Every structure is written in structure tokens, then in C-alpha cells.
Amino acid sequence: MLSYYDIDDILLGEEPISVVFQIGANGVGLLDPGSETNNVEKSAKVDLPFWLAHELFLRQAVSINVPSCYSLKTRKEIQADAACVDLRFRSPYFYELGCKLLPLVADKSIGPFLRYTFTSRYKEILCKSHSITGATPKFSSKLTKEESLLLEAARSSMVAFKKWRVGGSRLEKASILGRKRKPTMPTQPSGP
């Protein structure tokens, strides 16, 4: 289900997910830092990366808990003022992880919650994205990966347009042509 060539999907697979083991597992004690033996007990609570949690879930070895970034507390903050919540701190793959988790957990309200969050934060991105130039603004550090891609798409096209409007030569000089040759002589002896 994770795309093999997509770097975001690969990084998304590393997100820690809290799971509860439904069966005892022998020989995998390293998954559970609290385990004294080399086994994971039944109903032990362990943090696993998403890719592993997903595979184990498909084999009905674990049940997945909803991560804290979709908790009731976060939802209340989002409802209060969606644009001010630092979602990147909670999970840079907030939306993507939510979409992947939805079929795996019982709590189906994540879907509408994601849509509500995106819709509210989209306004904020929209009204700032085409007007900013130069340095990236402060609020962009709160955006998740998907939101910052959206912001960057708007910003770069506006910057490109402004650059074109100001003018200049249509032919661009290759960067290598402007470089001055270094005056120093090569120090290493010439090889064969």
C-alpha cells in the first residue's frame, strides 16, 4: 500500500504507531523496550513504525490505537482555530497518515476530521500563498508536508511571474559561464 518510489510514503512508514499485541510473540523482544525476556507478551502496548504495524495488523497480530495527533484534544484545538495549530510538530504526514490509518482503526470520524482540518487551514494558506515573496513566512513552519507543498506551489509560480514581469534577458546564462577561473595553480603533481 505504500508507494515504493515515493519518498514521502517511505518517510510516512517511519511514523510511530501505538499498537497492542493480540498474541504473544516469541523472539521479537527488541520491539518492546520494556520486555525483560526476548518475547512480547500478549496485550503488551508497543510503539511500532507504521509499516510494521500495518503488516502485523493484516496478520491480526496487533490492534492499532489511534495516534495522539487525532485525539480529542487536538480536535478541540483545531475547532478553536485550525490555522494556529502546529500540525507539523504533531505529525508532518498528518493527512497522509490519517488516510492510511482510516481503514485500520474503528474510529471512522478521522475522515471527516481530516477534511474539516484541511478545509479550515486551506483558507489560511490561500490568502497568504500568492502574496508572499522572498523569505518563507513564520506560519509555514506549522504546516504539514502536504500543506507546505501547496504553499510552495503558489509561491513559486508567483515568484516566477514577477521575475518575468520585471524583465531581463530571455536567454539565461549558464551558471558555469559567470564563474571566474581561480588564480591559484593546481598544487597536486600532475599524474599520468
Add this chain to the structure above:
Amino acid sequence: MAGQSNPHLSIFSAPEVEFLAEDEVVEIVPNIKMDAVNMICGDFGPFFPQIATKVPLWLAVALKKRGKCSIRPPEWMFVERLTHVLEAERESPREFQPLPFHYVEMSKLLLDNAHEDIPDIYMVRSLIEDIRDVRFHKVETGLETISGRTHAVKLKNLSAMEVNIVRPFMVRALQAFYKHDSPEMIQQPESTVNRRAQVVDRGPRNIFVTVTGLNMILSVVAKSRDAFVVNNASFGAAAAAVSTTVMNCSL
């Protein structure tokens, strides 16, 4: 046909849009006698002094740079006409006034290269800037109304450069909305009723006519001079096809 500046995103850069705009026909008054020039795109001329003739913008600019002609500004580039357009743009918050599809690029080329042929050049320049700002603000206001699964957005009378600026943002935003508003994501209507009520009430969507239908990528028939930004279900390669179609239809 897609832009060459970024083969992965298949978007046009501003100079590429300008290049496309150079095929627009303008009227020039040559001051030389010259035989007809035979180009792949057509034959132009012959040229006689003080006899007006029609040539593509690139040829007009090339002749102008050599001092061989004067360019007659197109009829929409006069102060009275532009003032009317600006007033109309300000009065109708949901509609765009009909202007040439390449008005941003043409005005830049003409203002840069033929400044002595345009009467009231400062006025014309600032009016065109104002018109562009007002129209862009309208586009942004319109984008605010997107709040759900929208398959396509129709923007009548939007010009090439304007749609080119918003295209990356709009396509991405539509993809995100498409993903988050899909039936798989919104499974239980009874639990989403109150949320849905919060989300939906964003005012009327008169600017954007949504085109529905699931296999809609290429089913949207673009009328000439209407700029479309189309959302698509399978991202990636299909997005390239869509952008291509958009530009082909518009040209």
C-alpha cells in the same frame, strides 16, 4: 504540448507563455519596402512604406527593434477602453471581462518594445496592472469557495498568464480536496452531519461551475478561450495530460 521548463510537473513557465503569445496578430506600419516573407506559420507581406499590414507579434517586435516599422496598438490597449474594462471588473465581483487571451503578455511585449507607438503609455501600463490585480483578487476569492470534492473548475474569460499562475496551486488544492472528500474517507454520514454543516456553508459558487462525472479527466470539453483547471482521480501522469489538454484547447 506541455512546457519544457519542468518536464515532471508539465507546467508552463512565464517565458513559455510569452512565447505562445507571440503568435497573436498585430498591425504594423512598415517604413521600408520588402518582399513577402514565407514562414512555416504563413506568408507575411509584401511590405510597402506607410501601408499597414498584419503580422505576428514576434515579427512585429523583430522589425520594431531594427527600426523598420511602427506598431499600431490593438484597440483594447487604449486608455478609454481599459478604463471601461477596469470599471466593469470592479463592478462585477463574479465575472471576468472579455480581454484577449494573451493580454498580459502582449501588453508587456508592446510596452517594452514599442513604447513610442502607444499613446499615454504610463496610463496604459498602470491600468493594465490594476486590471490584472483586480482579476487576480477575484480568482483568489473564487478559490476560497472550493470546499469539497470538485472535479473541475471553469473560469470564463481568464487569460493565459492568469491561469498559468494559479494552475499549480489550484491543481494541488483540488487533488487534496478530492482525496479528503472521497466516499472512502467519509464513511458514516450520520456522524458527519454536524461537521458537514460547518464545512459546506461557504457561500454560493457562482464563479466556478463544477463539472461532475467520475471519469472526467478528458471528458471536459474546453471551449476556446475558456481556461480550465481540471482535477483528476489518478494523479501524476494524468495531471500532465490534463494540463496539456488545457493549453491545447486554449490556444
